[in-house]
Amino acid sequence: MSSILTGERLTNRRLVIIAAMAGTFLSALDSSIVGPAMPTIIGQLGGLSLYSWVFSAYLLTSTTTVPLYGRLSDMYGRKPLFVVSAALFVLGSALCGIAQSMEQLVAFRAIQGLGAGGIVPVTFTILGDLFSVEERAKMAGLFSAVWGASAVAGPTLGGLIVQVIDWRWIFYLNLPFGIVSVTLMWRSLHETRTGERSRIDYLGAILLTAGITAFLFALLEIGEGASWLGPRTGGMIVLSAFLVAAFIYHENHFPSPMMPMGMFRSPIMAVVTSAGTLIGGVMFGISSFVPLYIQGVLGGTPIDAGLTIAPFSIGWSAASVVSGQIITRAGYRLSVVAGTLSAVAGSVSLLLVSPDTGRWPAAVGSGLVGIGMGLSSTAMLIAVQNSVGWGQRGVATALVQFSRTIGGAIGVAVLGTLLTAQLTSRLSGMDGSMQGANALLDAKVRASLTPDILHQLTTALSSSLHIVFMTMLGLAVVAAVITVLFFPRGSVEELQGADGGMGADRARKADDAEATMPSGAQTRPTSR
Known part of the structure; x- marks a missing residue:
């Protein structure tokens, strides 16, 4: 059994990994299953003007709580923060399932985001505590693969649920995984608090x-x-x-700030957070607006929309595994730069989608952006974790997640505002223009439209979404320029922080040994 001694109780690493995987599955599934379902939800509840807010409300609360979760996990331990965040996520999911209006759905998504803000950063902080530098690259690749696998299943599963059962079940599906994750983590992870208790920000x-x-x-x-x-x-x-x-x-x-400004003086942190913010807008733009094009313009089904963005998750999953190998052999920079350039190529491909080409350019673009995310995000996260000590790893990990999600929150809101403004302008001569656009997302109403009206609506939506895709390309280009020009050069060892966990890494060299030695109260997880 692979286990380590934390404090005076034995932590079962395998069960912790399973619990963390279940939590990761929760977050990944939600990120991919909601997008393909949204056009159908809009068709039933109305409120196309609130389309982006279903994503933005979730991203807002999940983003702003990420640094707080990171700080609290350094102060009070990883386990209680993981349990609280997963429980909040489950509660929000249950409420989303019973929403009766777009306003309610937006509010309940905000509650769901309160929990989501802690799941991923605390999970990866736990992995940073339990594994050496070499093992972290492998584990990051493994968890990114889990993320990718669940995210791949999400769009197709979501489309199937929407068409066969009801869209509400895309939220109810989170409940059993959340319960399993909370139970296993509570029972299997044992730790001694190592951070100083200070005032909460x-x-x-x-x-x-x-x-x-x-x-x-x-x-x-x-x-x-x-x-x-x-x-x-x-x-x-x-x-x-x-x-x-x-x-x-x-x-x-x-x-004891939730976001220590001094961390941004680190070249690695400065580049990772600035590029991550920009690339976050591209990442969430894929899941938010590509399904809208497939269903609204091309008249596809929720399953069609899910299959179109599935390459994003497949690419992320595969590239994350490759990234771990690149990091150990060539360092972080190659993986980061290649990732942002791949995101640029994917954004260009999105501009080629049209009623004539069908959904294939969008699928290719989604896949290339996914590859870019897998290559860049894994390397960025490990680079930041290894540049700080144990006592700052929680907040540092949280800042990486924060930058990407704040970019997503603001990016999706900006893109949604741009879409609404473009649609309103292009349909200014039509009475009830936004209601007319809503008609594209309800299969029965769409079928009743005259050919002229249908053409006018789809042309307006297509042109408006191309402006959105062009803006996403701009974000990707700037992110690529930042990483090419400013990401530090050097091997993993050369970029290691003064206390980047190396003491703990040396203590884990015999990590899989069956025997353990008494340790008493310890300042950080150790093993032999």
């Missing part, structure tokens, strides 16, 4: 959440036709800037 979390929320509401107003300089919109933008500035000031002066 609640004010920082409030300032950041309020600042981002104000900006997202401004985008919603703009998407509905308001001017950037209008009193309400301009006021919210000014308020957002003030709150974010207050957050930065607070973090620089608070003794």
Whole structure:
């Protein structure tokens, strides 16, 4: 049995891995299963103008809580934070399943996001605690493969559930996996708290959440036709800037900040978070807007939409495994740069999709972006983890996740605002333009449209989505430029932090030995 001694109780690594895999499966499934179902949900509940908010509300709460989960896991241990986050995710999933309106669904997705914010960063922090540098690359590849496998199943399974059963079951499906994950983690992971107990940065979390929320509401107003300089919109933008500035000031002066600003002075952290923010917009743009094109423009089914974005997850899964090999042989930079360039190529492919070409350019583009995410995200995460010590690994891991999800939250909101504005402009001569666009997503209503009206609606939606895809390409290009020019060169050892966990790594050289030695209260997980 593979186990380590944490504190005075034996941790079963295999059961912890299973629990962590179940949690990863939860998050991955949700990220891929909702997108293909959304056009059907819009067709039943209405509210196309709130389309992007189903994603943005989830990403907002999951993003702003990521650094807080990281800090709390350093202070109180990984297990309680994993259990709390998974339980919140399960609660939010159950509520989403009973939503009766788009407004309710948006609110319940926000609750679901509160839990999602902790699952992935705490999971990868646990892996960082239990495994050596060499093993982390393999485990990161394994978990990325699990993510990819579940994300591959998600779109197809989601489409099948929507067509055969009911869209609500895409949320109910999370419940059994969440229960298994919480139970196994609670019973199998034993740890001694190693971080110093300090004040929790609640004010920082409030300032950041309020600042981002104000900006997202401004985008919603703009998407509905308001001017950037209008009193309400301009006021919210000014308020957002003030709150974010207050957050930065607070973090620089608070003794135990949720987001230590000093970490951004590290070249690795600076590049990873800036490029990760941009690439996050591309990543979530794939799952949010490609299904809308397949169903709204091409008239495909939810299964068609799921199959089109499935290559994204397949590419991510396969490339993550390859990334682990690249890291051990050539260092981080090659994997990171190749990944961002692949995302650029995938974004270009999205621009080629049209009613004439069908969905294949979108499928190829999704696959290339997925390969890019697999190559870049795995290397970025391990590079950051190995550049800091054990006591900062939780918050450092959280910041990597934070950058990608904040990019997704803001990116999807911006892209959604752009889509709404473009649609409104292109359908300005049609009464009830947004209601007309909703008709494209309800199979029965779509079938009743005259050929002229159908052509007008699909052309407007296609042109609007191409503007969205072009914006995604711009994000990918800037991310690639950042990594090519600024990601540090050097081997894994050369980029290792002064206390990047090497002491713990040496202690794990005999990691799989059956015997263990008494340790008493320890400051970090050890094994022999």
